[in-house]
Amino acid sequence: MAKTNPGRFFEDYRLGETITHAVPRTLSGGERALYHALYPDRHALASSDAFARTCSLPGAPFNDLLTFHTVFGKTVPDISLNAVANLGYAEGRFLKPVYPGDTLASESEVIGLRQNSSGKSGVVWVRTTGRNQNGEPVLEYVRWVMVRKADPGAPAPEPVVPVLAPVLEPGRLAIPCGLDFSRYDFTLAGEPHRWGDYAIGETIDHVDGVTVEEAEHMMATRLWQNTAKVHFDATFRPDGKRLIYGGHVISMARALSFNGLANAQMIVGLNAGAHANPCFAGDTVRAWSEVLDKAETGAPGVGAIRLRLVATRGGEPFALLDSDGKYLPDVLLDLDYWALMPV
Template sequence: MEKTNAGNFFEDFRLGQVLTHAAPRTVTEGERAMNAALYPTRFAIPSSDAFARACGLPRAPLEELIGFHVAFGKTVPDISRNAVANLGYAECRFLRPVYPGDEIRATSEVIGLRQNSNGRSGVVWVRSTATDAAGAPVMSWVRWVMVRKRDLDAPAPEAVAPKLDAAVAAETLAIPGGLDFSGYDFGLAGEPWRWGDYAVGEKIDHVDASTIQETEHMLATRLWQNTSQVHFNVTTREDGKLLIYGGHVISLARALSFNGLANAQIIVAINAGTHAAPCYAGDTVFAWSEVLDKAETANPTVGALRLRLVAVKNRPASAFPLRGAEGKYAPEVLLDLDYWALIPR
């Protein structure tokens, strides 16, 4: 009797299907330490209990992307184990901080399906929700992924592409309870810039860069329990090269953004995200950001910046445009991420 699970292929998905993902995970200080070893992150709130308490939090939360990667990893065996590529994100909301000792569980609902014209794969849209052990929501997001077909003769489903919000509305951002930047120590945080010092349209070259090593990528995907075969098995790709997990690029670019955005301490939403080109071991990642919008919040000490974070490979971030003459991404662009972050006012 067959006991192993090869994961879902495109023809296995059904509109409205709900998947409960296996292996709840209790996160610990180990995730924080490994995250710091993998990425050059230096944001003060997730780095220091004392700094976090001075900002009104009970202790240092884990970086938001740690919770995201753990929850995302839960979904991979059911959604994207047989993926060709993870294509994008939308409507991602971080609803409360994740602390060491918290448990993360995940479920997903299929909200869209469309077979590709080649008949060999299709795009699956899912809305995933992460909860704690008591069932309280921690975060939610939509992503779409290109998945192989097992049976090329399987009929194509009716094409349904969900309508998604262009951005999470600023007035709906979840501000962590107790957060208070009135006594914020800019010296310890590393930069003097606050909400009022940034202008819409401003671009920030983060200057620093980091070359991705195969060992780092393998450690990261195993840490986040991401089982997608394109990250581990060279026989699944025609070019015979392992594809770097897109989340690895996101965390690396976010860490690089400290230089110029050190006080953008807490990610509260991801509005949209595109993995524009594949990334491989040996690529060097640079990053730049653009301020897309600014918003006040109900908390008079806290402002929100809507930021575009762009990761590029193998040449300085300022060396070429985001898009070419035809409107397509320049070939060096790895990531185009649109998100909201909280910063002292």
């Protein structure tokens, strides 16, 4: 009997099934240090216990994307080990901050299936929930993945495509318990710009760029225990290139956005996301943002801002689509998210 796991193929998924993912992960200050070594992230709330306490939190929570990558990484052996591509995200909610010493585990429910016309692959939609050691949800999101078929002749399931909210309503955003920005120190945070200084429709060029290195992107992906073959095995793709994990691009772009959005301290909602084009070692990642919406919250001194974060490989800032409405070839990421900012 074979002891190894070849991963799931499209025909192995069943609508409505719940998959409990293996290997819970306890996070420590080591993960935080590695995250800051891999990305130029300087947001004060996730960097300083003292700063976080002035915002009425018990200490500095982990960067929200560190939580996302950890929960996501647990799902890879069951959801995307044999993926052709990770296609998109929706309805992502960061429900509770994660701190050093917390243990995260993941489970996913299959909510949609559709075979592609070629018969060689299909799209799988899953709703993933990450929980801490107390069973409390800390994160939930939907993603959809194109997965190979092991047997092209296997019968196609009845197509079911879930209806997903294009945008999270502000009332669905989970504001961390006790969060209070009324004593927020803008000098220590690094920029004076507050929620009221941003206008809907405003665009921000984050100026800086980082060239992605082969060793660093593989180290980052291993850190999240993401085992997808395309990120490590140079023989897996016909072009002999290792595909960079899309989450690596997300974290790089989010870190670059500090320059202009230093006070967008916490991600609380993930409305939509698309990895528009593949990223490879040697690409230089740059980023720009657009303010899409703003909303008040019930927390003292806390506002919500909806942002589009676009990562490019050196293309012109604020250029996104061509005349046919398709992503330009230099666009790597188009991410729509809600963040919390002092008013």
